[in-house]
Structure formats: C-alpha cells, structure tokens
Amino acid sequence: MKLIKINLIITFSLLFANNTIIMPDISNNNLQHSTTNVLEIDYMSQIQPILYQNCTSCHGASGGLNLNSYNNLMNGGNSGDVVIPSNPSSSIFWQRINNGSMPPGNNPDLSSNQINMIAQWIDEGALYEPFESIDYESQVQSIFNQFCTSCHGGSGGLNLSSYNSAMNGGNSGDVITPSNNLTSILWQRINNGSMPPGNNPELSETQKNLIAQWINEGALAEPFTCGINGDYNFDGFINVTDIIASVNIIIGVYEYSECMDLNGDETVNILDILNMVNHILNN
Ligand code: HEC
Numbered sequence: 001m002k003l004i005k006i007n008l009i010i011t012f013s014l015l016f017a018n019n020t021i022i023m024p025d026i027s028n029n030n031l032q033h034s035t036t037n038v039l040e041i042d043y044m045s046q047i048q049p050i051l052y053q054n055c056t057s058c059h060g061a062s063g064g065l066n067l068n069s070y071n072n073l074m075n076g077g078n079s080g081d082v083v084i085p086s087n088p089s090s091s092i093f094w095q096r097i098n099n100g101s102m103p104p105g106n107n108p109d110l111s112s113n114q115i116n117m118i119a120q121w122i123d124e125g126a127l128y129e130p131f132e133s134i135d136y137e138s139q140v141q142s143i144f145n146q147f148c149t150s151c152h153g154g155s156g157g158l159n160l161s162s163y164n165s166a167m168n169g170g171n172s173g174d175v176i177t178p179s180n181n182l183t184s185i186l187w188q189r190i191n192n193g194s195m196p197p198g199n200n201p202e203l204s205e206t207q208k209n210l211i212a213q214w215i216n217e218g219a220l221a222e223p224f225t226c227g228i229n230g231d232y233n234f235d236g237f238i239n240v241t242d243i244i245a246s247v248n249i250i251i252g253v254y255e256y257s258e259c260m261d262l263n264g265d266e267t268v269n270i271l272d273i274l275n276m277v278n279h280i281l282n283n
C-alpha cells in the first residue's frame with residue numbers, strides 16, 4: 001500500500017486598506033518567512049483579542065495557564081513555557097490551537113486566519129511590541145536620497161531610489177538581510193566607511209544606527225498599522241462583536257487597544273462606538 005503524504009499548504013493574505021499582509025506559508029511544521037512586505041504582528045491589538053474571546057473564560061486567574069495578559073501567557077502553565085519565541089511548531093500554545101484540542105469540546109476552533117496570525121506572531125519572536133518602528137520612506141529613503149542615489153539611482157547595479165529596488169539588491173544579490181544588520185552587505189559597506197566612497201561624506205553614527213535598527217526590525221516597507229480601525233478580531237469587517245469588544249475595553253474587562261481608538265484621542269469611549277455604528281450603517 002502506498003503511503004501518500006499530503007502536505008497541506010495554507011497561504012492566504014489579508015487586504016487591509018493599502019497594506020497587504022502576507023502571512024507565512026505553513027506546510028506542516030515548516031514555517032517560512034515570506035520575502036515580501038511582511039508586517040509585524042502587535043500582541044495587544046492582534047493576539048490578546050483572540051484570547052479574550054476564546055480562552056480567558058477558562059484560562060483566567062484560577063491557576064495554571066493564565067491568558068489574561070502578555071506577561072501571564074509568557075509565564076506559561078503547568079507544563080512550563082507554552083510559547084517558544086520564533087518556534088511556533090514547538091510551542092505548546094500553538095500546537096494546542098492548531099490540533100484543535102484548544103478550545104476543548106464543543107467550543108469553536110480558532111479560524112485558520114487566527115491560527116496563522118498566532119504562528120506568525122511567535123515566528124516573529126513573540127514580542128509584546130515589535131515596533132519601535134523606523135518608517136522606511138521618511139527615515140531610511142531620505143538618507144539614501146541624500147547620500148546614495150546620485151550613484152545608485154537606476155543606471156545598473158544597486159538602485160537605492162525606492163524600497164522595492166533596494167530590496168532587489170545589486171550585482172552581489174541581496175544587500176539587505178531582514179532582521180540581521182551584521183550580514184547585510186549594505187550595512188557592512190556603510191559601517192566600514194567604504195560607502196559612500198572616496199571624498200563623499202560618511203553617514204553619522206545616528207544614521208548608521210537608524211539603518212541597522214530598520215534592518216533588525218525586519219526591513220519593512222511600512223511599520224505596523226491597525227488595518228481597519230475598529231475591527232477588533234481582524235475578521236475583515238466591523239460588526240457587533242467589535243462593538244462588544246469596545247464596551248469591554250470601556251468597562252475595563254479588556255485592555256486598551258489603539259486600533260479601537262477610532263478618533264485617535266487615546267481613549268476608547270462612546271464616541272468611538274458611535275463611529276463604528278455609523279460605519280456599520282453606511283455599509
Ligand atoms: C472550556 C475551557 C477551556 C477553554 C475555553 C480553553 N481551554 Fe485551554 N485548557 C483547558 C483545560 C481544562 C486545560 C488543562 C487540561 C489539558 O491540558 O488539556 C487546558 C490546557 C491548555 C494548555 C496547556 C497548558 C499546559 O501548561 O500544559 C494550553 C496551551 C491551552 N489550554 C491553550 C488554550 C488556548 C490558547 C485557548 C483559547 C484559544 C484555550 N486553551 C481555551 C480548558 C480550556
């Protein structure tokens with residue numbers, strides 16, 4: 001009898017406003033980073049909402065694994081650590097939602113979008129806030145425009161006039177290795193002073209550090225954005241479950257999420273709910 005191994009590859013992308021979030025391909029235990037425009041996951045606004053809605057009724061404060069906050073999750077449960085940063089497939093937390101054993105019994109499983117988002121969050125290092133965030137366009141591109149594009153402006157070889165062309169690399173191939181400034185040729189060449197060459201002024205230490213930080217944050221085109229403000233559970237639209245989430249934030253059951261602060265006044269209140277109601281009525 002033939003043993004046929006079926007590799008189920010789930011690839012999907014979510015469209016949020018102008019940004020495309022590309023999730024990692026998940027092929028059994030094998031997680032890979034996508035090379036294009038990976039946005040980083042924010043714990044408070046993307047992971048904690050899933051836990052509030054599906055887990056904390058049991059994993060509250062009554063002993064064992066507590067999923068009420070980032071610190072409690074990272075403290076683990078009876079088996080010790082349940083999240084192994086950068087390694088979703090060996091994280092009990094991910095295993096248990098991926099094999100459907102959590103939530104248990106008749107409680108609905110998480111959607112594949114949610115499971116993949118959690119995998120991506122762990123894969124990115126399971127950070128609370130991944131983004132100090134350097135913004136490519138206003139902070140990195142402006143350095144390239146000032147110091148580099150006079151030579152690297154499109155006449156063959158490395159072109160530093162845009163994000164996409166910079167990420168395409170030069171004659172040596174990729175010159176930027178996301179998350180690793182030390183192995184990025186671009187950073188090596190500015191750090192050892194060989195670029196810009198000759199009498200051209202060198203970058204300041206602050207500018208070099210800024211580029212290193214941008215690379216180490218994943219060399220993203222854009223820092224994290226909420227996508228659709230008001231879409232608490234990231235299911236792609238605003239509806240009554242999102243309004244219930246806002247009410248929970250207002251009464252202090254859920255923590256503040258910047259993505260639910262629609263008018264940007266740094267609190268979630270009735271004005272934000274009215275905003276969401278209008279959005280629902282207009283759609
Ligand atoms: C209906 C109650 C209930 C819900 C809802 C629930 N769990 Fe559990 N969970 C349990 C119980 C009971 C255990 C301990 C028994 C076991 O390991 O199966 C457990 C164990 C676990 C463990 C193993 C902890 C350890 O230290 O070994 C993880 C991880 C976990 N749950 C994650 C989750 C996640 C994530 C959610 C939400 C997506 C969730 N659970 C929802 C009841 C629940």
Ligand code: HEC
Nearest residue numbers: 147148151158170171172173175185186189195196197200
């Ligand atoms: C005066 C022109 C000039 C300026 C300004 C300049 N470069 Fe270069 N750069 C070159 C030339 C010529 C080469 C190819 C020869 C070499 O590798 O040294 C090169 C090569 C490179 C390479 C290696 C490309 C590869 O594929 O191996 C990198 C990376 C690089 N430059 C980055 C920069 C950065 C970043 C800046 C701005 C901070 C910059 N350069 C400014 C002329 C310049």
